[in-house]
Amino acid sequence: MSRIGLIVNDGKALALATAATIEARLEAAGMQVVRVSSAGGVVGFANPDQHLRAKGYTACVPASFDADMPLALVLGGDGTVLSAARQTAPIGVPILTINTGHLGFLAEAYLKDLESVLDQVIAGEWTVEERSMLVVSVMRGEQRRWEVLCLNEMALHREPLTSMCHFEIAIGRHAPVDIAADGVILSSPTGSTAYALSAGGPVITPDCPVLQLTPIAAHSLASRALVFSDREPVTVFPATPERLMMVVDGSAGCYVWPEDRVLVRRSEHPVRFVRLADHEFFQVLRNKLGWGLPHVAKPGNGQAPS
Numbered sequence: 001m002s003r004i005g006l007i008v009n010d011g012k013a014l015a016l017a018t019a020a021t022i023e024a025r026l027e028a029a030g031m032q033v034v035r036v037s038s039a040g041g042v043v044g045f046a047n048p049d050q051h052l053r054a055k056g057y058t059a060c061v062p063a064s065f066d067a068d069m070p071l072a073l074v075l076g077g078d079g080t081v082l083s084a085a086r087q088t089a090p091i092g093v094p095i096l097t098i099n100t101g102h103l104g105f106l107a108e109a110y111l112k113d114l115e116s117v118l119d120q121v122i123a124g125e126w127t128v129e130e131r132s133m134l135v136v137s138v139m140r141g142e143q144r145r146w147e148v149l150c151l152n153e154m155a156l157h158r159e160p161l162t163s164m165c166h167f168e169i170a171i172g173r174h175a176p177v178d179i180a181a182d183g184v185i186l187s188s189p190t191g192s193t194a195y196a197l198s199a200g201g202p203v204i205t206p207d208c209p210v211l212q213l214t215p216i217a218a219h220s221l222a223s224r225a226l227v228f229s230d231r232e233p234v235t236v237f238p239a240t241p242e243r244l245m246m247v248v249d250g251s252a253g254c255y256v257w258p259e260d261r262v263l264v265r266r267s268e269h270p271v272r273f274v275r276l277a278d279h280e281f282f283q284v285l286r287n288k289l290g291w292g293l294p295h296v297a298k299p300g301n302g303q304a305p306s
Contacts, residue, residue: 077101
């Protein structure tokens, strides 16, 4: 009997109702459904005086999941997908994302297609696309004080975000650079369409083996987004006497003190997305963000005006 994972945003009534439908259908097909909450992938925010999370990023993997599971279905919005990535990437379980949220930029399927989606799952008619994830660590000396897996981005800034900071940033073997800005964002290609895009960074197709450094409101005409090989680890030294706030994927974070440094590197564990059809990234950009349409067209339907 196949064991199929089901990760649910159990704070949403629509996701809960859909989960019941999926469980009934898959169990009728002879499959065992292992259901968990997406809350298990939400690391949260550490308070200023807490001795930070030392368990490492594998702590998010549900105890009932294992590497032999062929896939896990994910019910929720993009935030749920980010949590599910932390729960599954360390053991290599692919995730099939079904949108029950709003934008659904990371969604593979929608509720209107649920019946055909389950038919394909039962028949095994799907492929897997791998996308890189990042490991974000806060180091003090040789002590790892906090660590988390990241699919989109790490943002480091002052709290509240109202004034300029200085950052010394070392990328691999290259000479360190100094950036004066309200903050900095380090993102994966998947994260290039999230916070980094809003800060003026370029869109990067998911298959590119790169990372992106984007200043937030840089205090220099020469400071622009930088794209570089993901084989290069990045170390950020906060050259500011006040504590800074680090936010990872919008749902995790901690304070970073002047004596700390932030280490970002590509994870050895990619997130594995289930694809039911050819994944056309430019079409996703067109449908979700209105990219490539005439300026009088509105995002949403991906069609040019008649």
